[in-house]
Amino acid sequence: MVNRMRATRAHRDNRRSHHALQANRLSKCKDCGTLHLRHRLCLNCGKYRGRMLIDVKEIIAKKEKRTKEREKVAH
Numbered sequence: 001m002v003n004r005m006r007a008t009r010a011h012r013d014n015r016r017s018h019h020a021l022q023a024n025r026l027s028k029c030k031d032c033g034t035l036h037l038r039h040r041l042c043l044n045c046g047k048y049r050g051r052m053l054i055d056v057k058e059i060i061a062k063k064e065k066r067t068k069e070r071e072k073v074a075h
C-alpha cells in the first residue's frame with residue numbers, strides 16, 4: 001500500500017459509523033399477545049402466523065418429567 005492511500009482517522013471513523021449493532025426486533029404474537037422475534041415462531045404458544053408448529057404443552061411436560069427424574073437420581 002502506498003502511503004497516499006492511507007485512511008485518515010476521519011475516513012476510518014466515517015466507515016465505522018455504519019457498524020453499530022441493532023437490537024432484535026420484537027413483534028406481538030397474534031394468538032397470545034407475548035413478544036417474539038420477528039420471522040420466528042412464538043415460544044409461548046408454539047405458533048407462527050396462526051399455524052401450530054410445536055406442541056408447547058408437550059415440551060413443558062417433558063421438561064418437568066426430566067427434572068423430576070433428575071431429582072430422583074440426586075436423592
Ligand SMILES: [Zn+2]
Nearest residue numbers: 029032042045
Ligand atoms: Zn403466541
